[in-house]
Amino acid sequence: MNPATLKAPPKLPGGIPFAGHIAAFGQNPHAFMMRLRQALGDVAEFRLFHQPMVLLTGAEASEAFYRAPDEVLDQGPAYRLMTPIFGKGVVFDAPPEKRNEQLLMLMPALRDKPMRSYAGIIVEELESLLGSWGEAGELDLLAFTKALTMYTSSHCLLGPEFRFELSAEFAEIYRDLEQSLQPIAYVFPHLPLPAFRRRDRARHRLHGLVAQIMDRRARTQRPGTDMFQALMDARYADGSRLSAHEITGLLTAAIFAGHHTSAGTAAWVLIELLRHPEELERVLDEIDRLFGAEGPVTFEALRQVPRLENVIKEVLRLHPPLILLIRKVMRDFEVKDYRIAAGKFVCAAPSVTHRIPELFPDPERFDPDRYTPERAEDKNPFGWQAFGGGRHKCSGNAFALFQLKAIFCVLLRRYRFELVNPPESYRDDYRKMVVEPASPCLVRYRRREWRKTSAPLRQAVATALAGGQSVQVVVDRDLCKGHAACMAEAPEIFRVDQEGHLELLDAHPSGELLEKVRAAERYCPNRAISLKPRQEP
Incomplete structure (x- = not known):
């Protein structure tokens, strides 16, 4: 484009002297940004105190934001409020080249191989919390998901010392760090406020x-396999x-990035499923088919829940935990x-872009089918941007x-749920930096009473056995991934070699062996095994 034809962004009029549009923005930033885009378009300028801010929404403007190099748009100056928490010279306080090196050091703990061990940890933590629930009750959903995601994140990423030896102390430290994230910290992060003093003491203790x-x-020479160890080795x-x-700063950044975002999203997943019972039933059917009543939740099996994954994506579209991502303009952009x-600041707004009808038809509607292969409304990575985009995704x-x-x-x-209050009363709390459902939630x-989703087939098997007819074992080779759970339950029937290939040794078991096969069917993580009445030649 000819530079001579470029214009300055349109500006929102009004505002308060010295404060700008902070009052309207602070009351509900999402509603303010929706109105701003509606009035001025994809590129719109407003003012927070003395600072000009330019809102970029829509796929094209968002792409420019996410693709810009650090020397043009820099995260660091936009997040100075995190420096007292993460530390001098760490993440946002580091020069871009060093910051990128530091963030890459977190990646080994987030790759495929270590994540395979996290499923067991997450299930263990969840089952431990559920152990105190009993048969029925009432709870604050957000408080529960916050506790759960804190335990799972600290256990998976920080290691057993933080989870089991320092759990209470770390929770207290984290609370003091977290409570220092107040709007005034964007402008004055070092005021002598009680919350900031507690923050500084907590950071020193951590x-x-x-x-x-x-x-x-180092002394025991017993290294861990967690993010903590990855950073020690980096x-x-x-x-x-x-x-x-x-x-210390990088571990804190990792927990901050994943704790509240996941806690709020987890709460919203359940709320939206309860608001839309037809979607809940579809998710239950998928989970029941895959896992049965007690099938193990494995890394491999979790790749095969497209209905649940689409629900999560739709929750992240409607309720992105980070509604504003900010950069400082270092060179004219x-x-x-x-x-x-x-000198100005620019911001991308996922919650606004996610509600543009040209990208997401009928945008206020909860519709997980948006992400089916036929519709693929998330195919534009700068349209669906719940995790950001580009080099800093x-x-x-x-x-x-x-x-x-x-x-x-x-x-x-394990459980059936229902909302205590009217469905429409559950709303996002936009007063927080990380948006989550308003409390109490x-x-x-x-x-839950276990329901057998394959009732007709199971009834047919039961009828065949009652009539003296034999049954046969059927293995779906497309579903079998070689976990060998079946061989552990019925080694007389199933054999899995080192390459994961399954051999069926007896397709028509009876008596005690039939009960073992039923256990293998139940525990197969991919539901690749089934019993059917034997087909006579």
Whole structure:
């Protein structure tokens, strides 16, 4: 585009002297940004105190935002409020090149291999919490999901020391760090406020705990396999190690990135399913077919719940936990037919872009079928942007989806739920930096009676056995992934070799062997085994 034809972004008139549009923005930032886009379009300027802000919405403007290099749009100046929490020289306080090195050091704990071990941890933590529920009751859903995601995140990512030895102390430290995230911290993060003083004491205490664990792991020479250990083993490009100060900041950043975002999303998944019982039944059918009543929740099986995954995606579209992503313009920035001058701040707004009808028809409707292969409304990565986009897309997105799927594949098998209050009363709380359902967020639960989704087939098997007819074992080779759970239950019937190939040794078991096959059918994580009446030649 000819630079001479570029325009300045249209500005929202009005505002309060010295404060700008902070009052309307602070009351409900999502509603404010929706009105701003409606009035001025995809590129629109407003003012928070003395600072000009330019809102970028829609796929084209969002793509320019997410694709811009760090030397043009920089995260660091936009998130100075996190420096007292993460530490000097860590993440947003580090130069872009060093920041990118640090963030890459988190990746080994978020890749495929370590994530395979996380399913068991998540299930263990969830079952432990459910152990105190009893047959029925009422609870604050958000308080529950916050506790659950704190336990699972600290256990998976920080390691057993934080989860089991320092659980109460770490929860207190985290609370003090978290409560310092107040709107005023964007502008004045070092005021002598009580919340900021508690934050600084908590950060100092956490640094001491991290240093102690580093020293103990080094002395005992018993390294872990968690993110903590990955950071201890990491090296900068120049060969230097991370300090205890830097590891403290990066571990804190990892928990901050995943705890509240996952807790709020988990709460909204259940709320939206209860608001839409037809979708709940479809999810239950999928989970029951895959896992049965007690089938193990494995990493491999969690890849095969497309209906649940689509529900989670639709929840993230309607309730993205981060509704505003901010960068400072370091050099004049061009987007569409506008030039945004250096020194201003630009922001992407997932919650606004997610409600553009051209990207998501009937955008206020909860519709998980948007993500089926036929419709694929998430195919534009700058339209559906719940995890951001481009070079700074959230690196924990795979872990977040994995964790949410694991939680609901256990929770929905164990209990039935209902909303305590009218469905429309459950709303997002936009007063928080990370948006989540407003509290209290009450639900009732009762233990679920197991329902057999394959009732006609099971009835046919029972009828065949009662009539003296034999049954046959059927293996769906497309579903079988070689987990060998069947061989553990019925080695006389199933054999799995080192390559994961299943051999069926007896297709027509009876008596005790038939009961073993039924156990194999029940525990197969992929539901690849079934029993049918024997077909006579």
